[in-house]
Amino acid sequence: MMLLVASVKAQVKIKQESISTVDSKALTIDGRFGTAINGRTYQKDALASHNGYQYIAYYNENRCVCISRRKLPEGDWKTIQFLDYDFKSDDSHNIVSLGICPNDGTIHLAFDHHVHPLHYRVSKKGLATNPETMEWSAASFGPILNELEENKPIKITYPKFWPTPEGNLQINYRVRGSGDGDRMLVDYNAETGKWEHTRQIDSALGMFEDQLGKSETRCSYPNGYDYDANGRLHVTFVWRENSQGANHDLMYAYSDDRGFTWKNNDGNVLNEIINVNSPGLVVQSIPRVWGLMNDHGQVIDSKERVHVVMYHGTKETIEAAGSTLGATRWGPISAQRYFHYWRNEQGVWNRFQLPMAVGNRPKIFADKNDNLIMIYGGTTNKSIRGKSSKADGEDLIVAVATAKNKWQDWHIAHAVKGPFMNDMLADIYRWKKERRLSVMLQDEPNEIRNPSELKVIDLEIDIK
Numbered sequence: 001m002m003l004l005v006a007s008v009k010a011q012v013k014i015k016q017e018s019i020s021t022v023d024s025k026a027l028t029i030d031g032r033f034g035t036a037i038n039g040r041t042y043q044k045d046a047l048a049s050h051n052g053y054q055y056i057a058y059y060n061e062n063r064c065v066c067i068s069r070r071k072l073p074e075g076d077w078k079t080i081q082f083l084d085y086d087f088k089s090d091d092s093h094n095i096v097s098l099g100i101c102p103n104d105g106t107i108h109l110a111f112d113h114h115v116h117p118l119h120y121r122v123s124k125k126g127l128a129t130n131p132e133t134m135e136w137s138a139a140s141f142g143p144i145l146n147e148l149e150e151n152k153p154i155k156i157t158y159p160k161f162w163p164t165p166e167g168n169l170q171i172n173y174r175v176r177g178s179g180d181g182d183r184m185l186v187d188y189n190a191e192t193g194k195w196e197h198t199r200q201i202d203s204a205l206g207m208f209e210d211q212l213g214k215s216e217t218r219c220s221y222p223n224g225y226d227y228d229a230n231g232r233l234h235v236t237f238v239w240r241e242n243s244q245g246a247n248h249d250l251m252y253a254y255s256d257d258r259g260f261t262w263k264n265n266d267g268n269v270l271n272e273i274i275n276v277n278s279p280g281l282v283v284q285s286i287p288r289v290w291g292l293m294n295d296h297g298q299v300i301d302s303k304e305r306v307h308v309v310m311y312h313g314t315k316e317t318i319e320a321a322g323s324t325l326g327a328t329r330w331g332p333i334s335a336q337r338y339f340h341y342w343r344n345e346q347g348v349w350n351r352f353q354l355p356m357a358v359g360n361r362p363k364i365f366a367d368k369n370d371n372l373i374m375i376y377g378g379t380t381n382k383s384i385r386g387k388s389s390k391a392d393g394e395d396l397i398v399a400v401a402t403a404k405n406k407w408q409d410w411h412i413a414h415a416v417k418g419p420f421m422n423d424m425l426a427d428i429y430r431w432k433k434e435r436r437l438s439v440m441l442q443d444e445p446n447e448i449r450n451p452s453e454l455k456v457i458d459l460e461i462d463i464k
Helices: 315-320 428-434
Strands: 012-026 047-050 053-059 065-071 078-081 096-100 107-111 120-122 155-163 169-177 180-189 194-202 205-210 213-227 233-241 248-255 282-284 297-300 306-312 337-343 349-353 363-366 372-378 395-401 411-416 436-442 452-463
Touching: 012 053, 012 065, 012 411, 047 096, 047 428, 047 436, 053 096, 053 107, 053 452, 065 096, 065 107, 096 155, 096 169, 107 155, 107 169, 155 213, 169 213, 233 297, 233 306, 248 306, 282 337, 282 349, 297 363, 306 363, 372 436, 395 452, 428 436
Parallel strands: 180 213, 213 297
Antiparallel strands: 012 452, 047 053, 053 065, 065 078, 096 107, 107 120, 155 169, 169 180, 180 194, 205 213, 213 233, 233 248, 248 282, 297 306, 306 337, 337 349, 363 372, 372 395, 395 411, 436 452
16 A cells, blocks of 8 residues: 655654673674674564663673673673583574563573574572562573473474563464474463463465465564554564575464464454465565565554564566566565555555665664654665665664654664674663663674674654
8 A cells, every 4th residue: 555645854863872881792603694693683582671670681702691681771781691501503593582571570591592402591580570689690590491381392493582461471482494384382470480371373384386386384484473552462474485585475463362363464363373375364465586584673553553664675676686586585685675564553554665775684663652763784875775785884773754754754863883793672671661772782893703892772762
């Protein structure tokens, strides 16, 4: 759906409040999938706050899992280094994921997975609830476990934690691998201190066919699982086929019962586990030959409108770059564009192409007036069309769009000079509570495999 809007110039004020060093020697790697291991787009939460303290999870130069915390707004970071696990991988998928359960104050860590046995530990109850009185040390955490539910060891990829509206916790992960994997959802019960109700929420199975051929299995890559103010759980995602190629299509579903039952865009109950042939899931057709990337940003605004920003090419941009559809997996980088997709109150999806150069995979946030803020690593160079390179710049870019202009006025409002090696992740919990955006940054190392500085920058953002 295309919209014509009379633009009213937005007034945007962004103030850099502080920047603090978490660790001067955080880990970098040199692997097939990249050099960054801290701050990856599929982490969900690496930086989160609760009850006046902020927490960050990462690997340090000793290849140890670490969790650090500070008292907000500007306390010193105090770091726990866990010495009972040696991280050996150079796979940038194998991140540390952080979750905090509001109801019992437990802190949960899951780490080092790419179709590997679960590595999981949880703190004593109350550690996040009573930060002033409980000991902040490795002794406040339990041992490493390979199961969530008792006697059910698991192998997983991409663990993601998020709190439920009533203050418990959920974890989502994939079983098996890229192109042939299922998504699972598990509930943490703060009263019992146990995980329960492991259930499959999407399926690899089903037949898909396009101009690149047939495929019998696939996996989903979510942009996010987010609860709105009324307790509805929303997900958007793309599919990646076992026959590979790029990802395809923007999918949308929601659940009103904490992820046990799912409905499609029209509100119809899906009687089977979500799969590629489920009716009413495709809300935007995006062919594999357009080079669609996965694991982007998603947010739900105050009117329960779902917003996603993703990047891909189009037939026109790919051909303008001198290539043909499907010639390469991701297409020419000069053909890539950021696109904002959003669902209005009537369930109709809209699309808008953003004007700036594409950087890395973005994350988006909404303020109290439903203005949107997007963060990503990239460049402010307006002459670049398509995806920028490292040489063009690896700055923290803050772009905004206003609700009063129907989000048709996307522009870069602020930049923090890099170079930064990570995908840009922010503390959504602090943003929702204080309207301060804390962003995790790690410097590019001066040489491959050298450690580099990990820090957090705090931004005050006011859009009118």
